[in-house]
Amino acid sequence: MEKIIEIVRGDITRLEVDAIVNAANSSLLGGGGVDGAIHRAAGPELLAECRNIATARRPGEACPAGEAVITGAYGLPCKKVIHTVGPVWYGGSRGEPELLASCYRKSLLLAEDAGLGSIAFPNISTGVYGYPKEAAAEIALEAVKAALPQCPHIRRALFVCFDDENYRLYRRLAG
Numbered sequence: 730m731e732k733i734i735e736i737v738r739g740d741i742t743r744l745e746v747d748a749i750v751n752a753a754n755s756s757l758l759g760g761g762g763v764d765g766a767i768h769r770a771a772g773p774e775l776l777a778e779c780r781n782i783a784t785a786r787r788p789g790e791a792c793p794a795g796e797a798v799i800t801g802a803y804g805l806p807c808k809k810v811i812h813t814v815g816p817v818w819y820g821g822s823r824g825e826p827e828l829l830a831s832c833y834r835k836s837l838l839l840a841e842d843a844g845l846g847s848i849a850f851p852n853i854s855t856g857v858y859g860y861p862k863e864a865a866a867e868i869a870l871e872a873v874k875a876a877l878p879q880c881p882h883i884r885r886a887l888f889v890c891f892d893d894e895n896y897r898l899y900r901r902l903a904g
């Protein structure tokens with residue numbers, strides 16, 4: 730079945746897809762950027778569920794970089810939120826590319842396991858975490874294209890760009 734990859738501009742919290750991906754931090758207890766926007770739109774029940782996951786795991790490392798967890802979506806229009814923790818950019822010699830690719834791959838596999846049909850990604854690590862936008866976009870597109878064939882349920886993958894630079898980059902790289 731034809732898989733659709735879309736590049737869209739806008740606010741991920743407004744998308745009525747099955748899952749949106751949150752660029753979280755390893756505590757899973759919220760933050761700024763898209764993490765803050767998602768928690769604001771979802772409401773306090775999302776933080777409560779994240780806190781339950783965090784307390785069941787090692788303190789401070791609820792979700793290591795490159796990993797992902799899935800929760801409910803509460804006040805958001807989507808069905809599930811997949812929280813993944815991108816790498817902080819230290820110059821590229823600390824495994825950042827592999828960790829970033831892992832965020833996209835593991836998020837897709839969680840959505841597939843949940844039987845979801847559509848998933849929307851923000852531009853993970855390209856804000857507070859400082860990952861160079863073009864390198865991140867190339868990794869994101871490549872990782873999603875490589876993992877989609879192992880995800881028979883997933884029909885649509887969207888890359889949601891909040892800023893112009895990312896939008897132009899993704900449009901150019903996605904062809």
Ligand code: APR
Binds near residue numbers: 753761762853895
């Ligand atoms: N919808 C879609 N994308 C958004 C939104 C939104 N509402 N708000 C911000 N973004 C974009 C940013 O413009 C950026 O391109 O999300 C991308 C990721 O940026 P950040 O949110 O800063 O995430 P990241 O760079 O991965 O840093 C994660 O920031 O917010 C904290 O708790 C978070 O500590 C973690 C860190």
